[in-house]
Amino acid sequence: MSMKPPSADLKRLLDPKAIAVVGASNREGNIGRIIFERLVSSLRKLYPVHPREASILGHAAISDVAALPDGIDLAVVATGAAASVDAVEACAARGIPFVIIVAGGFSETGSRGEILEQRLKAVAKDTGCRILGPNSLGIFVPRERLDTIFVEHGDKALGRGGGVAFVTQSGSVGVEALGLASNIGFGLRAFVGLGNKCDLDELDFLNYFGNDRDTSCLAFYLEDIAHGRRFLESARAVTQRKAVIVLKAGRTPTGARAVSSHTGRLAGMDAVIGGAFRQYGVQRVVDDEELCDAAKCLALLPPARGNRVAVLTPAGGFGVMCADYVEVDQRGIPLAMARLSSRTVERIRAATLPYAACENPVDLTASADDAMFGASLDALLADDGVDIIICTAFFAPPAISDDLIETVAVRARQNAKPIITFTQYGPFTDLYLRRFHDEGVVGFPSISRAVRAARFIVERARILASLGAPS
């Protein structure tokens, strides 16, 4: 436990100027080729390493790691497991500070792989060369146009960057999360595939992104937490500045020894980790959708000042469902339907149709138009009894136009009070969610997810309030 070296400065890993790709290839479909192709668009200095080829995709190839020039920041090793270990040893000897190992076939496969991984650990320990992986999906930093991920991932919505640092131990969950993120939109600061964590692990990335000005929220998918207490202690410090969300998959048994106490049996598989997360201000989620949803809203929305929710809708049914979800106690984070002030009710009444329901949930009816939405949002934003607004952006009513997006966005961007949007529009749902995202509005395609998002920001506010004093 005490063997963990101090957290690395990961700048040269996440923003490398010169990159060597060991195993770069001209062969169609080869992983080394896919990675090299992706890196070509990153506009960094690239050094393909290949024993026989003179050039790879037009870049002069270097025959051997030892022949690489000085100043390489990062080597991406895209060869098989055994060759990768040799390559990493050579990279370390050449003084390259960071290596990403793509290959699987290490400790996850049995004792022969375990022996290979031990050699990697020894390289990291003996030389100070920092290793990401093996079995790492790679890194993706949209703002730097840096992408070493060899599988296809939709990234249109991610391409413009954002504040979420997404760190995952599982490659497939990571890719799927990227897909989810790009469908419904969330702004990505960086994506990191941890793989087997033979050297760099979640604690290194927690410390780095925790201090990174461009990161507004950290999201982790972890199957085990290395250095559990140190991770939690660092997380507590980070959560005073930005949200830390963890999906801890794979529930660890309390211990192999006989559990002879009530306490031991009640701890079950993971009650301890749930309590520890609450103690240290880590927001826990249980699946990939929840992880992405939480990341999306916590990266963008201000913490809620309280738990009182106002609902604005052009469709009664959504308002009623939303009120039901609000009043069910979930996550141990109770929400309440706000009581609107008489002034708010008057303002909404004056701006809307005679048969609109001006109490919470505010139902503008299907005859509503964009201006009625705007005026009602203004009234709710001004009401001190409202902490969070959930706005149903339902584009079916005839007088609702696409301008509703800007109507909501201009108010959401003021960031004074969190506005969460629910939108559902048949096959266009994802399109509208992305358009909202592009305008800086947090949207979800279901009422329950919109209400759950409200709980995340109330939880965040609670964490900020309770972490003020050391515990």
Next chain:
Amino acid sequence: MKATLAQWQSGLIVADRPDEYEVKRLLGLLGLCVPEGVRLTAGGLAHPPSFDGPYALKVCSPDILHKTDVQGVHLNLDRDGLASAVAKLAAAFPHTPLLVEQMVVSQGPEMIAGGLRDPSLGPAVMVGTGGILTEIAPDVTFRLAPLDEREALHMLAELRIAPVFEGYRGLELDGGALARLLVIVSRLIHAWGRAFDQLDLNPIVWTGQDWMILDAKLVLKTAA
């Protein structure tokens, strides 16, 4: 804390395997409230206890996990009843110490507190609704040890039973005092380090003045 622990540990009848009486003596040394009690090791009651009844009589051995299940507990005894119950238990459990305790009047729900060593996160404390049903309808929460009183109050606030600390149905249970108990328990298991395995304090009841620990079980890691 460590000195208290070391001294207490050196006085155990069986090394690393404290019985209920010994665990309660340690809790008392730490300022926690336990019933008045006396341990009978010679198999009989030489003279009446120095405290008043009604009495509880229990078999007192780290080998017996569920005393009630083996008819090892007699409750609500007066002095005469105590003498005959001692004779019965001594016959049923030869060479096993017995524990005589003063029974107290309590109000409100039974609580449980405990601790364990999580394999990856280390010492953790638990609090929740206690009694014999605690595992069927769990209402418990955990934190890592050590913790402060504020964090202990957060734990109580998380329980479904939390309203009992806020005057529910006229109950006047002191949540602050229970939080302080948790702080002491958390310091105890944290100070113990790797020798600690599991601790159960169940039930813990409110006597009107304090939270009294009626039963206690401690499992240490025996030196390998």
